[in-house]
Amino acid sequence: MHTDGYGDGVKGIRIRPEQEGLRTSLFDLEAEIMEVVWGQRWEEFAVADVHEWLEKSREIAYTTVMTTVSRLANKELLTRRKDGRRYLYQPAMSRSDFIESMTREVLRSLPPVGQETAVALLVERVAEADHGELDRLEALIQARRRRGDR
Structure with missing residues (x-):
């Protein structure tokens, strides 16, 4: 885990609140690649696998995918190992x-003061939640109490 100010286990990530979804913390192609990787549930993959998947919906240079995948490894969202020449x-x-x-x-x-506001907004959000969401939140609170964390 890193303590470099960027988050737990992720380095080089900046929050972009004007964006939505994964794009709040990843650039567009980075987010798209991670969605492919997570969506395909690949245990291990090569750049060619990602490139082939992305090429189904648009034309994209292999080198662009390779550079972006390498950046994701540098940000520690991906790990990599050498396998011959790849x-x-x-x-x-x-x-x-x-x-x-x-x-x-x-x-x-x-x-x-921002943390207090965030908690207040969360409480407001909980007040609007359906029973299923309330049950999930209650289970999280109970699990946290059992661990004895503050």
């Missing part, structure tokens, strides 16, 4: 772990 990659974390990490980073980056 690299094989694996996702370093699940989509949900990535979202949790980014959410933690956003909350950590807020000044104390």
Whole structure:
């Protein structure tokens, strides 16, 4: 895990609040590639696999995909190992772990008054939640209490 100010296990990530979804913390092609990797549930893949998948919907240069995949490895969203003359990659974390990490980073980056506002907005959101969502939140709270964390 890194303590470089960018989040748990992810480095070089900046939050872009004007964007939506994964694009709040990844550039468009990075987000698209990670969605492909997570969506395909690849345990291991080569750049060619991602390139082939992206080429189904548009024309894109292999070198562009290779550079972006390499950037994702540098940001520690992917791990890689040498396999002959190529690299094989694996996702370093699940989509949900990535979202949790980014959410933690956003909350950590807020000044104390911003953290209070975030909690107030969360409470407001919970008040609007359906019973299923309330049950999930209650289970999270109970699990946290059982662990004895503050």
